[in-house]
Amino acid sequence: MFRKLRNKLIVINVSITSIVIIAVFAAIYITSTHSANSRPPMPGADVTFYSDDVENFIEITVRNEKQAAAKQLLATLIVSGIVIELAVALVSYYLAEEAIKPVREAYDTQKIFIANASHEIKTPLAAIAANLEAADIRDNHWISNVEKETEKLTALNKELLTLARTDLVTTRETSEVELGAVVRETVKSFKPRMKNLKFEEKILNSGKVKINREDFAQILSILLDNAVKYADKKIQLYIDAHKLEISNDGAKIGADALPHIFERFYQADKTAEGVGLGLSIAQSLAERNHWKLSVSSDKMVTFTLLF
Numbered sequence: 001m002f003r004k005l006r007n008k009l010i011v012i013n014v015s016i017t018s019i020v021i022i023a024v025f026a027a028i029y030i031t032s033t034h035s036a037n038s039r040p041p042m043p044g045a046d047v048t049f050y051s052d053d054v055e056n057f058i059e060i061t062v063r064n065e066k067q068a069a070a071k072q073l074l075a076t077l078i079v080s081g082i083v084i085e086l087a088v089a090l091v092s093y094y095l096a097e098e099a100i101k102p103v104r105e106a107y108d109t110q111k112i113f114i115a116n117a118s119h120e121i122k123t124p125l126a127a128i129a130a131n132l133e134a135a136d137i138r139d140n141h142w143i144s145n146v147e148k149e150t151e152k153l154t155a156l157n158k159e160l161l162t163l164a165r166t167d168l169v170t171t172r173e174t175s176e177v178e179l180g181a182v183v184r185e186t187v188k189s190f191k192p193r194m195k196n197l198k199f200e201e202k203i204l205n206s207g208k209v210k211i212n213r214e215d216f217a218q219i220l221s222i223l224l225d226n227a228v229k230y231a232d233k234k235i236q237l238y239i240d241a242h243k244l245e246i247s248n249d250g251a252k253i254g255a256d257a258l259p260h261i262f263e264r265f266y267q268a269d270k271t272a273e274g275v276g277l278g279l280s281i282a283q284s285l286a287e288r289n290h291w292k293l294s295v296s297s298d299k300m301v302t303f304t305l306l307f
Contacts, residue, residue: 006096013092014085021084025077033070115164121157125150159277162218163264166284172215176208179216183239186220193228197235204240211307215285219293220244222282223303230269230301244305253297261295 128150137143180203187201223246227235230250238245253261257268262283267276286293291307 005100006093009096009099010089010092013095014089017088018085021081025081029070029074029077032073033066112164114160118157118161118164121153122161125154125157129154156277159281163277163281163284166281166288172212172288174210174212177211177213177216178208179203179239179241182213182217183220183237186217186224187237189221190224190228194235197228197231198233200234200236202236202238204238207241209241209307212289215289216307219282219285219305220246222278223305226278226303227301236300242307244307245302247300247302249300251301253295253301258295258297262293 129147132143132147132150135143183201183203187199223244224235224237227246227248227250231248232250234249236245236247251269253268260266261268262279263276264280265276266280283293286305286307289307291305293306294304296302296304
């Protein structure tokens with residue numbers, strides 16, 4: 001995230017400098033060449049004094065010297081421009097790093113806090129759930145409400161802990177994975193929730209791919225959960241050696257919402273359950289593995305993972 005911000009600042013600075021340099025150097029080149037080409041003959045010179053051959057020789061010599069001077073000026077301006085651009089790029093890199101340094105430090109502190117807080121909250125939540133189960137109080141409206149809210153808090157805490165771990169751990173080990181088996185195993189856990197939906201599955205990859213199995217399975221689970229949550233009648237899953245697509249026929253995502261769909265805590269549907277962390281976690285996992293996760297909303301809402 002901070003690398004993108006730093007690079008964006010550098011690109012902005014270099015772009016502005018490039019525009020200024022091109023404009024100034026173009027003005028210098030045009031003005032200089034125009035001045036040289038339009039320079040009148042020497043005062044008092046009698047051009048009829050020379051023979052035609054001498055006049056032609058002088059004219060060709062002067063023209064060649066003008067062309068050589070113009071080329072030399074152009075080369076000098078180009079080299080100067082490149083040197084200035086490199087200097088600006090280096091200075092921009094340093095200034096960008098200094099500008100985002102306090103933000104990065106605050107962000108790192110926030111990540112550590114979320115990880116520690118989520119870990120500490122996990123224990124009392126587990127104790128509450130265990131005590132509610134041990135109490136075995138049936139048909140009690142108030143106890144049922146406590147159980148439901150405890151489940152929500154547990155799920156939210158799990159998402160926060162996953163997100164914090166994703167931020168803190170930037171690299172993961174890879175291994176040979178049979179994607180078809182991972183997909184079938186993950187889909188199997190969603191079957192009870194898809195009993196009223198038409199599920200179409202197309203698995204073209206039967207071999208093994210070297211990826212991080214845990215991260216791939218988690219992204220798959222998040223995308224399937226999202227599809228089940230918003231699908232109207234149908235869900236489609238397609239996978240080959242390096243591409244996963246999960247589509248649903250639910251409500252389309254508005255053009256204004258598409259750019260924000262992977263942002264943390266963002267929810268296009270404000271009435272939906274959850275706090276908007278699932279897709280953000282999926283995007284973080286994808287970026288950590290150098291995969292590309294995108295979304296489109298045409299005939300169906302489709303999430304595409306290239307890995």
